[in-house]
Amino acid sequence: MPHVIVKLWTGKSERQKAKLTKEVTKAVMASLDYGVESVSVSLEEFEPGEWTEKVYKPDIINGRGKLYKKPGYGPL
Template sequence: MPHVIVKLWPGKSEEQKKRLAAAITKDVMDILRYGEESVSVAMEEVGPKDWLEKVYKPDIQNKRDSLYQRPGYDESDL
């Protein structure tokens, strides 16, 4: 606890994903005061063709009340 899931398009290197996971872990530790042993970070690659149905609609459009950072577009832009 906590577990952070980052959904992103394929194409980022393993090094980039590791750096992002380390930065997220550090921020969770600093801001929420959890130890590193309590933090987990996962990366889920979702292709552009699947993004609308697998990410945007279920995780963004249908959960707007739980978003703390919203994308700079809405479904009419897709």
Template sequence: MPHVIVKMHSGRSEQMKTALAETLTKAVMDTLGSGEESVSVAIEDIQPKDWTEQVYKPDIIAKPRSIYKKPGYDPR
């Protein structure tokens, strides 16, 4: 039952979010062998000014073992 959460800067269109969710669903199905009915995708819009406090520090810095693709930036 994979559940993917995407946090990103706000401002993307609903069409872009839908396309991203479809692409991620397909990637999960192809990679993990999951059926479409068991995959869910959530998208959380984050204001750019809030990124460091709401995402970078708690989700990236504080959880290094869960990061499988590290970002190439350091907003601090």
């Protein structure tokens, strides 16, 4: 605990995915005061044509109570 799920379009290299995983893990550790042994990260890849139905509608539009950073520009 915690487990972070990152959903992204297909096409990123293994190097990019490893870097993202490392940075997400470091951010969780620094922000929530967990050790590396407590953090897990999963990457779920989607084709661009699937994004709206499989991610945007269920997780962003219908997940507003859980959404802490909305798409677009604005404060982090």
